[in-house]
Amino acid sequence: MMSDTRVSSVIQEWANSYPGQAHPHTLNPNTPTNQLAQMDMAYSQSQGLVRGGSDDRMSEQMMGLSYMPYMSSCLSNTLSTGNTNHHQSNANTQQDFSSFLLPTLRAPVNKRSISKDSAEYRLRRERNNVAVRKSRDKARRRILLTQQRAMQLQEENQKLQMRIGQLTQELDTLKHIMSQRHLQGAPDGAAGESSI
Amino acid sequence: MMSDTRVSSVIQEWANSYPGQAHPHTLNPNTPTNQLAQMDMAYSQSQGLVRGGSDDRMSEQMMGLSYMPYMSSCLSNTLSTGNTNHHQSNANTQQDFSSFLLPTLRAPVNKRSISKDSAEYRLRRERNNVAVRKSRDKARRRILLTQQRAMQLQEENQKLQMRIGQLTQELDTLKHIMSQRHLQGAPDGAAGESSI
DNA sequence: CTCCATTGCGCAATTG
DNA sequence: ACAATTGCGCAATGGA
Numbered sequence: 001m002m003s004d005t006r007v008s009s010v011i012q013e014w015a016n017s018y019p020g021q022a023h024p025h026t027l028n029p030n031t032p033t034n035q036l037a038q039m040d041m042a043y044s045q046s047q048g049l050v051r052g053g054s055d056d057r058m059s060e061q062m063m064g065l066s067y068m069p070y071m072s073s074c075l076s077n078t079l080s081t082g083n084t085n086h087h088q089s090n091a092n093t094q095q096d097f098s099s100f101l102l103p104t105l106r107a108p109v110n111k112r113s114i115s116k117d118s119a120e121y122r123l124r125r126e127r128n129n130v131a132v133r134k135s136r137d138k139a140r141r142r143i144l145l146t147q148q149r150a151m152q153l154q155e156e157n158q159k160l161q162m163r164i165g166q167l168t169q170e171l172d173t174l175k176h177i178m179s180q181r182h183l184q185g186a187p188d189g190a191a192g193e194s195s196i
Numbered sequence: 197m198m199s200d201t202r203v204s205s206v207i208q209e210w211a212n213s214y215p216g217q218a219h220p221h222t223l224n225p226n227t228p229t230n231q232l233a234q235m236d237m238a239y240s241q242s243q244g245l246v247r248g249g250s251d252d253r254m255s256e257q258m259m260g261l262s263y264m265p266y267m268s269s270c271l272s273n274t275l276s277t278g279n280t281n282h283h284q285s286n287a288n289t290q291q292d293f294s295s296f297l298l299p300t301l302r303a304p305v306n307k308r309s310i311s312k313d314s315a316e317y318r319l320r321r322e323r324n325n326v327a328v329r330k331s332r333d334k335a336r337r338r339i340l341l342t343q344q345r346a347m348q349l350q351e352e353n354q355k356l357q358m359r360i361g362q363l364t365q366e367l368d369t370l371k372h373i374m375s376q377r378h379l380q381g382a383p384d385g386a387a388g389e390s391s392i
Numbered sequence: 393c394t395c396c397a398t399t400g401c402g403c404a405a406t407t408g
Numbered sequence: 409a410c411a412a413t414t415g416c417g418c419a420a421t422g423g424a
Binding site (some may be wrong): 330 | 397399401
């Protein structure tokens with residue numbers, strides 16, 4: 001039939017995706033690998049509070065060169081990046097007084113004047129963009145792995161259930177034969193008789 | 197111990213997440229729900245290219261939960277929206293010649309001057325934003341469900357394997373007993389003798 | 393063509 | 409300071 005070897009390999013990969021914990025060891029449906037625990041609420045209010053006040057969207061980037069597919073911006077990413085980032089909309093609005101708002105815990109010193117133009121800003125942005133792509137790719141891979149794992153587990157499950165049916169039937173037959181010979185008097189002490 | 201009833205419910209939910217296929221019915225490991233088939237090289241350079249391959253079917257069925265959290269943002273936001281979107285960066289710059297660049301496939305005709313300001317533009321954007329939130333929320337839920345499903349399948353798997361071990365041992369014991377009674381000569385035709 | 397759904401991407405805030 | 413995550417909006421595209 002299907003190669004069962006493939007299963008274990010994917011399972012292995014999957015396990016690697018969750019360094020935190022995810023071993024069959026102490027598997028507990030109540031601890032959904034954490035990492036996802038907060039997924040539910042994460043949404044309900046982050047929106048209105050976090051960014052709502054600053055309102056910085058708008059005039060994101062390019063619109064101009066947007067028509068051509070991403071070839072340019074993506075292939076030559078990381079640095080060369082003929083990417084289309086031209087957007088110098090209003091932006092630096094709150095980091096000025098952010099130092100005031102913060103609870104005086106070692107004020108961020110001088111973080112001002114990183115406004116968009118500075119090469120440092122672009123550098124940071126570009127780095128973050130790379131990190132973001134990397135992270136998302138990782139997430140995608142993890143999701144894929146989880147899906148494959150689920151499918152394979154299901155497949156394996158069916159096989160196991162068939163096997164159980166097989167064994168059960170065989171056992172019944174054997175027991176029946178033994179009872180036919182009125183020798184049933186000796187219940188096997190070893191295996192017990194767990195119900196079906 | 198753990199309620200097994202809950203398992204089936206989650207599985208059920210999960211199944212609903214994949215209307216395309218995902219029923220134990222004709223499950224085929226060779227069709228990994230596609231939708232994620234080409235994921236490996238995604239990072240190196242696919243970014244700009246991949247787009248074309250994806251093909252997934254899936255209708256929409258609300259998945260039960262709606263977007264209570266969004267309701268406020270969606271309903272009220274759509275128009276009232278205290279958002280300060282005023283920016284009139286030049287926008288319509290190249291769609292003029294874009295019609296040239298494109299392979300003559302029904303040129304975008306006149307999509308001109310929908311630039312940012314138009315109420316229609318904002319309306320469309322806002323609608324899309326809503327759709328995006330909805331879609332992502334759905335995706336998150338689906339991922340979570342898949343994970344839970346995988347965990348529960350694994351748990352169930354372990355139980356099944358234990359059961360198999362149990363049955364096998366019981367069967368061995370029985371066979372041993374029968375052979376001890378030198379009655380092995382009677383082949384049970386019904387169950388066959390599948391090796392361990 | 394319109395409309396919604398999906399998806400890749402960049403930005404900014406947070407986290408570790 | 410730095411990479412990794414995460415929510416979000418934008419634009420392109422796919423599919424009714």
